[in-house]
Amino acid sequence: QVQLVESGGSVVQPGRSLRLSCAASGITISSSAMHWVRQAPGKGLEWVAVISHDGTNKNYGDSVKGRFTISRDNSKNTLFLQMNSLGTEDTAVYYCARDARGYSRGWTYYYYYMDIWGKGTTVAVSS
Amino acid sequence: IQMTQSPSSLSASVGDRVTITCQASQDITNSLSWYQQKPGKAPKLLMYDASNLETGVPSRFSGSASGTDFTFTISSLRPEDVATYYCQQYDTLPLTFGGGTKVEIK
Numbered sequence: 497q498v499q500l501v502e503s504g505g506s507v508v509q510p511g512r513s514l515r516l517s518c519a520a521s522g523i524t525i526s527s528s529a530m531h532w533v534r535q536a537p538g539k540g541l542e543w544v545a546v547i548s549h550d551g552t553n554k555n556y557g558d559s560v561k562g563r564f565t566i567s568r569d570n571s572k573n574t575l576f577l578q579m580n581s582l583g584t585e586d587t588a589v590y591y592c593a594r595d596a597r598g599y600s601r602g603w604t605y606y607y608y609y610m611d612i613w614g615k616g617t618t619v620a621v622s623s
Numbered sequence: 624i625q626m627t628q629s630p631s632s633l634s635a636s637v638g639d640r641v642t643i644t645c646q647a648s649q650d651i652t653n654s655l656s657w658y659q660q661k662p663g664k665a666p667k668l669l670m671y672d673a674s675n676l677e678t679g680v681p682s683r684f685s686g687s688a689s690g691t692d693f694t695f696t697i698s699s700l701r702p703e704d705v706a707t708y709y710c711q712q713y714d715t716l717p718l719t720f721g722g723g724t725k726v727e728i729k
Contacts, residue, residue, distance in 0.1 A: 531718075533666075540709065540720055540721075540722050540723045541658075541660075541666065541709055541711075541720040541723070542720070543711075543717055543718040543719065543720065546716075546718070555716050555717070556717075557717050558717065591665055591666070596668070596671065607713060607716065607718065608654075608656075608671070608713045609656035609668060609671050609711060609713050610656075610658075610666075610668060611668050611677070613665040613666055613667070613668075614665060615664075615665050616665055
C-alpha cells in the first residue's frame with residue numbers, strides 16, 4: 497500500500513523549533529522531488545517547500561524562507577521539515593506530497609503537481 | 624503568480640453541471656492542476672496540465688483552458704462530490720494555489 501505518513505506535529509510555544517518527518521512506504525521516494533504543503537485552520541492550501549530527488553535543490557515559500565529547512569534521507573525513504581522561530585501564523589496541518597514528475601536537466605530543476613499526499617500532521621503554535 | 628478562483632462557494636442540486644474558474648495573473652502555459660479536498664482529509668489530485676484526468680478519476684470531471692483562464696467542470700454533480708476544490712499552478716516557483724471553491728448539495 498502506497499502511503500506517506502507525517503509525524504512530529506505538536507503544540508509548541510512561539511519562538512521554538514519543531515522537526516516534522518514524512519515516512520514513505522510502498523513507494524521509493526529517492527527518484528522523486530518532494531513537497532511540504534500546509535493548511536491553516538479553516539483556510540486554503542499554502543505551498544511551503546520543495547526538495548529535488550537528490551536533495552541538492554531546495555526552494556521555499558516567502559513566508560517560511562530563512563526559518564524552515566527541508567531535507568531528506570533517501571536511505572530511510574524519509575522527508576523532513578525543520579521549523580525554527582515558529583510563530584502563531586505557522587499553526588496548520590502540514591502535508592508532505594510527492595511531485596508527480598519533477599526532474600532536473602543539468603542545473604535546472606522542474607517541479608510540477610502533487611500526486612501522492614500524506615494525511616497530515618498538526619502543528620499548533622501557542623503560548 | 625496569483626491564482627484567482629471563483630466562486631468561493633456554490634450550492635447545486637444532484638445532477639447539475641458545476642463550473643469553477645481559476646484565473647492566473649500571468650501566462651502559465653497550461654501548467655495547472657486541480658485537487659479535491661473532503662473535510663478532514665488530504666487533497667486528492669484530479670487533473671493536471673489543465674485538462675488531463677488523473678488515473679482512476681471519474682470522467683464526469685473535466686478541465687479546459689483559454690489563455691490565463693481555466694475551467695473545471697463536474698458534468699453531473701453527485702453527493703460524493705461535496706468537497707472543496709483547489710487549482711494550483713506549477714509554471715513558476717513559488718507554487719501557488721487558488722483560494723478554493725466549496726461545493727455543497729442544495
